[in-house]
Amino acid sequence: MTDSAFLDIRRATKSFGSAMVLDGVDLAVTPGEFVSLLGPSGCGKTTLLRIVAGLMAADTGRIVLDGEDISARPPHRRDVGVVFQNYALFPHLSVAENVAFGLKARGAPKDQIAPTVRRFLDLAQMAGFAERSVKALSGGQQQRVAVARALAVQPKLLLLDEPFSALDRKLREAMQIDLKRLLRELGTTAIFVTHDQDEALMMSDRVAVMNRGQIEQLDTPDAIYKRPATPFALEFVGLSTRIAGTALEASGPGEVAIATDFGRIRGQGRFTPGSPVLIGVRPERMAFGAQPDQNTIKARLTDIVFQGSRVQAHFAAPPGEPIQIESVGALPAGLAAGAETPISWPVADTLVYPRLKS
Ligand SMILES: Nc1ncnc2c1ncn2[C@@H]1O[C@H](COP(=O)(O)OP(=O)(O)O)[C@@H](O)[C@H]1O
Ligand SMILES: [Mg+2]
Incomplete structure (x- = not known):
């Protein structure tokens, strides 16, 4: 064209x-x-x-x-x-x-x-x-x-x-x-x-x-x-954590608040309040611990997978799909499978898509 x-x-x-x-x-x-x-x-x-x-x-x-x-x-x-x-x-x-x-x-x-x-x-x-x-x-x-x-x-x-x-x-x-x-x-x-x-x-x-x-x-x-x-x-490309939710009101310029099973999450884009959405986050954008001004949720660690230069942590996330964090270097000291821990990631790294209701 x-x-x-x-x-x-x-x-x-x-x-x-x-x-x-x-x-x-x-x-x-x-x-x-x-x-x-x-x-x-x-x-x-x-x-x-x-x-x-x-x-x-x-x-x-x-x-x-x-x-x-x-x-x-x-x-x-x-x-x-x-x-x-x-x-x-x-x-x-x-x-x-x-x-x-x-x-x-x-x-x-x-x-x-x-x-x-x-x-x-x-x-x-x-x-x-x-x-x-x-x-x-x-x-x-x-x-x-x-x-x-x-x-x-x-x-x-x-x-x-x-x-x-x-x-x-x-x-x-x-x-x-x-x-x-x-x-x-x-x-x-x-x-x-x-x-x-x-x-x-x-x-x-x-x-x-x-x-x-x-x-x-x-x-x-x-x-x-x-x-x-x-x-x-x-x-299809790369790993991602995906969380289903429902759009609420705009939470800032180009930002939308979303109701999820983990509580309120903020993400990128404009959506009609009440419309079903899918949240996506790349695993290397997520980090352990709560961060002010970021999205923070609590989840339970299930597995730690060593991958040479990187470490992957898997979290149970009922009723949704598992959550994955990928970090370069070691995980926080004392973190063991079964522990509940806060996870956070920037609003700017929170991708939001329309979700087809199943
Ligand atoms: N000559 C053909 N006759 C009938 N079906 C075909 C023919 N060539 C491809 N298809 C079908 O078209 C679809 C796409 O095939 P293809 O282009 O080979 O996919 P890909 O290369 O992405 O794996 C498949 O469902 C395949 O079975
Ligand atoms: Mg082919």
């Missing part, structure tokens, strides 16, 4: 039978940007990616790339590279031949093919593997080749569909950092599909949080975490 959009997906819809899988998706990506589609399995991420790649047609909507409507073009005329989870390399070709494939198909000048292959294998840190059979490579190495192959033709847009999800954690983290650096060096615009919030938060310039065929929030990782736009975004 914006003038600066390099990729502009407008009102994309897709149904399979009676199931609406994409429900009017708008997404504008700026040049060189790395945007993740983050959402649970089945929310429509792969379908959206396939529509952008031209591997599937949308029912309605338009795809504009670099000023051109590519909606009706076949995949090979879209200037879009794709990397899938299952490496999809040509097994009978060598590493170098795999990377050369797209260049040859596009009729690149013969004398440029070998240097381009070398350059992209080098960038993908696979320079020493050019003559190997791809069958002899590990999963991580195959994905490096798949990335090199997709980038060698220098597409306008690179699409990646859970490319690292089959790799173990250490390797995945190394690949994430390398890919991010590589795309930045090349200035390539990319859309990266993942159901892994850590991956999305760490790699992306912006994250599109998807739920049931819609983008619920498109924002920077920092904003997604600190200011989730919807209860789904709050719950």
